[in-house]
Amino acid sequence: MTINWFKYSAPSTFYGLAGKLVPWFAWLSAILFATGLYIGFFVAPTDAVQSEAYRIIFIHVPASIMSMFLYLIMAGYAALGLVFNTRLSSMMASALAPTGALFAFISLWTGALWGKPMWGAWWVWDARLTSELILLFLYFGFIALHASIDDPRRADRASALLAILGSVNVPIIYFSVKWWNTLHQGSTVKFTGTSMHVAMQQAMFITLTACWLYAIAITLARVRSIILERERNTQWVDELPEVRS
């Protein structure tokens, strides 16, 4: 069986597909959040060094990972839109930016609430924290630049360049704990394995998956409005039941 993938790169077909997928991703995400947090709070043991404060990890690490991955995906879509001039790719980039920014904010917020009891400071100008803050500003820059240009196609191109240039920051965040002497600890989960308790690992991977599904659901829901806005002069939008009523 061959699937025509290009069919779904047309906003008209993707709009309907996205609408069907949103509830599935949303409910799965809710179920996984509940499962992950149950394991994280009731099954995973108390940490020997950090006592109960370590339980922030089940939101802090997934949110941080999401903020970085979503930036790369956003830059990837923006680049596709720039190179192939595909409308939907640029719309996806615009739809991903607010969610990425919110995950970056959650990462910094939960980091501050973890830093205070463990390091004695809400914030330090350490390489990991600073580069994550720059990531949040890159998201703001992308959103603001896109909003400041009236012609949507020109806005797509300008913000795509910013997104692509800014993606240099993502490996800097990831490797910051290796390259510099940071107060922030090194990676607990490495490609070579981890020293974490198995229940802690499970809880973290489940909440990470939940964050992924949440990000997909909210992005698809958001891109549907962007598609409607930008395709409003087309016949297929006029013929939609939700527009006709």
Next chain:
Amino acid sequence: MNWGEFFAMKGYGFYVWGSYGVALLIFIIEIALVRHKRIITLQQLRLLRDAENEE
């Protein structure tokens, strides 16, 4: 373990629940904004269409 002890988180309750509470609040606000945006977008489309029909 009782619930009081659970919420106290051995003295780290403020930090732990402050983290999860704000994250949950952000998710709720984001979902509300996306829903609101859809309603507004559909309203605008209908207004535009009606304006065109009157011309």
